[in-house]
Amino acid sequence: MALDFGIFCKNTLDGGVVDHCFSSIFGLASNSDPSYLDWLVTAWGWTLLVSGLGLVIAIVLGILMGALRTLPDTKVTYRWLLWLSTCCVELFRNIPIIVQVFLWYYVIPAFIPPLKSVPSFWLVSIALGFFTSARIAEQVRAGIGSISSGQRAAATALGLTTLQTYRYVILPIALRIVIPPLTSESMNLIKNSSVAFAVSVPELTLFAMQAQEETSHGIEVYLAVTALYALSAFFVNWVMTVIEKRSRIPGVVSMSPDAKLAH
């Protein structure tokens, strides 16, 4: 089995050889027909854009929903918020991601016409963000649940309001606890972004399916795409590890081994 990665230096119009592998996106060559390498890089960009937007939506919404789900049921408004957040989480958690993407792309715009003019990558990012937010919400809820009840009681005894308790006492510890599961959720999101191909976002999976048909070099194309997915996921992993290390408070959260030694 001989691998021929030379296909990435061919142009996407008729498979002819281009002057420079990066022939069009960086303007390196006078030959302006894009090569498969250009297309691969552009596709990677779309994957990162869709997952990046999705991650922002997922984290903001996930922390909010997760916190709301742990509210004490002492007031009517709290009970309403509890009910609302539980509904949200269960709704987005129990529908397969590809179905959610189709719902946002075909079904919801049929009822809300202005959504028809929204670019498809935004709709996919929203779908990915909502889907992942439900999972993050559950992890945040579990994180908050793992904090001893004495913390909340102490905050109340100090005269802090519920909002202040969450802002200054509960969330700062809970969020540090949930960093490891959050890391795998972020990596999952990058991998899940491959569903975007189904609604015409020209990302890596779409590139792989189309380029392997055009070049008849499926193995090389899928190897390159695999490497880029793995690289993106590893990058997220690294960023999260750095955040975890930087934000650590010695003695407070005993998740990592060297933190345990500090005891």
Next chain:
Amino acid sequence: MKKSLLNRIAMVACLSLFSGAFAASPTLEKIKSSGAVTMGVRESSIPMSYTTGDSRFDGYHVEICRMILGDIKDKLGINTLRINYQPVTSQNRVPLVQNGTVDIECGTTTNNTARGKDVAFAYTLYVEEVRIAVKANSNIKTIEDLNGKRVASTTGTTSVQLIRKNQKAKDIKFEEVYGKDHADSFLLLETGRADAFVMDGSILAGNIANAKNPKDYKIVGEPLSVEPIAIMVRKEDPEFKAAVDDAITKIVKNGNMPKLWNKWFLSPIPPKNIIVGLELSPATKNAWAHLNDKPAEDYIAK
């Protein structure tokens, strides 16, 4: 004792190796000895090759293949020939023919030089024309009218590359949108997310025939490309290909082709009794008159 057994095994192994190497045609041998043949079919390529439910398959190419296999059965002088149907996809059809899972593929495979390196193609009996489908009230008439519009095509097909080439050649710009399969691309056109759907004529006609209201759509413009769609067989077995080609020649000589066309493209077909309504094109007529197995690249020069 042990030694003689080993010898015997070695001898049998040698014999089977030789008989394999010298057999006239491995495929014909296999058909003769097993009384069975495996036909590769598509699930939903109406009307070329598709399922009518209950793991039964039918279509223009499937019926022709059954006629071919009937002819081969007579030639081999066997009484019964069981046909096993193996559904294939665009991605696995070539490997399955190469590795011998499928003996004869009767789907919608374009005969081109790239595939010609891995497999062989029988005489072409259907020439596909890539066309443009639009909504009936649209004012798009030619490829030039697509300028500034959104054009749908299906991921993993040669049409995507074709519209890209046309963009450059005609110096027009349009937004490409991709459906994950033909039904999805048609949904893009139906919901107004695309203004046109560029694809093989028979697929467009089939999707329009299946639509909620077929009158809402029309096929316009000159063919963007012409591609021979052929029956696929193994490359290492020229004798089997010759037997298939002989059978095709016989079928065409007997004047069966216009009847077959009428049956699959112009009459109601099972299971939903829809009419595809695709008229016989001059290119296909020409292929019947001058039987050949030329790849798509040879059609471009014309």
